[in-house]
Amino acid sequence: NAGVxxxxxxxxxxxxxxxxxxxxxxxxxxxxxxxxxxxxxxxxLIYYSASEGTTDKxxxxxxxxxxxxxxxEFSLRLESAAPSQTSVYFCxxxxxxxxxxxxxxxxxxxxx
Amino acid sequence: xxxxxxxxxxxxVQEGDSxxxxxxxSDSASNxxxxxxxxxxxxxxxxxxxxSNVGEKKDQRIAVTLNKTAKHFSLHITETQPEDSAVYFxxxxxxxxxxxxxxxxxxxxxxxP
Numbered sequence: 518n519a520g521v522x523x524x525x526x527x528x529x530x531x532x533x534x535x536x537x538x539x540x541x542x543x544x545x546x547x548x549x550x551x552x553x554x555x556x557x558x559x560x561x562l563i564y565y566s567a568s569e570g571t572t573d574k575x576x577x578x579x580x581x582x583x584x585x586x587x588x589x590e591f592s593l594r595l596e597s598a599a600p601s602q603t604s605v606y607f608c609x610x611x612x613x614x615x616x617x618x619x620x621x622x623x624x625x626x627x628x629x
Numbered sequence: 630x631x632x633x634x635x636x637x638x639x640x641x642v643q644e645g646d647s648x649x650x651x652x653x654x655s656d657s658a659s660n661x662x663x664x665x666x667x668x669x670x671x672x673x674x675x676x677x678x679x680x681s682n683v684g685e686k687k688d689q690r691i692a693v694t695l696n697k698t699a700k701h702f703s704l705h706i707t708e709t710q711p712e713d714s715a716v717y718f719x720x721x722x723x724x725x726x727x728x729x730x731x732x733x734x735x736x737x738x739x740x741x742p
Contacts, residue, residue, distance in 0.1 A: 550729070558734065558735070559635075559718060559732045559733060559734040559735045560673065560718065560732045561732075562729060562730075562731075565729050567728070567729075575729065607672060607673070613728075616661075617663065617675050617678065618663075618675070618730060619675075620672040620673050620674070621672060622671075622672050623672055
């Protein structure tokens with residue numbers, strides 16, 4: 518099993534560009550999450566999906582949208598990137614909402 | 630919603646000594662408290678967790694204690710080794726908001742040989 522995978526690993530954008538971060542899990546988990554981690558800081562929840570077909574805002578949703586494409590895949594979209602969105606983005610999944618979360622390797626995003 | 634505070638933000642210990650990290654939470658309905666370890670440039674990984682019906686849990690050199698009355702829980706690492714150097718995050722399950730986890734700000738632990 519690959520666990521939780523994310524693409525791309527690194528990305529550089531110019532202000533105003535858009536992009537989609539992809540996340541997939543092969544553990545048959547119900548719940549999936551997107552976090553951002555800024556240098557020296559903790560994990561802040563952007564959006565989460567408790568189960569297929571549902572999505573909810575987390576702590577810092579502004580500037581982002583998500584799509585739970587199916588049970589395996591949960592994507593994060595930046596419609597108009599801003600320098601404040603420079604961060605490392607982690608996707609995670611868990612068998613049930615609030616259970617142990619398994620993290621992907623992260624995407625390091627720089628917005629110039 | 631849930632709020633989790635974690636202290637200290639940095640901790641430097643001599644190899645072989647113990648390290649203690651403390652977290653407080655605000656939602657008395659929270660019932661699941663995991664601890665994650667994140668090595669430099671890597672993803673966070675679960676190292677131990679505790680549920681609210683248990684006061685203490687131990688796994689080799691690491692242990693977690695929970696005081697529900699005071700709404701705080703702690704991570705204890707004994708006989709620290711250089712490979713324990715990492716950032717540690719506590720979290721609490723937020724029952725009021727879809728059972729998602731709320732993370733503390735993290736503690737950077739440095740074990741000096």
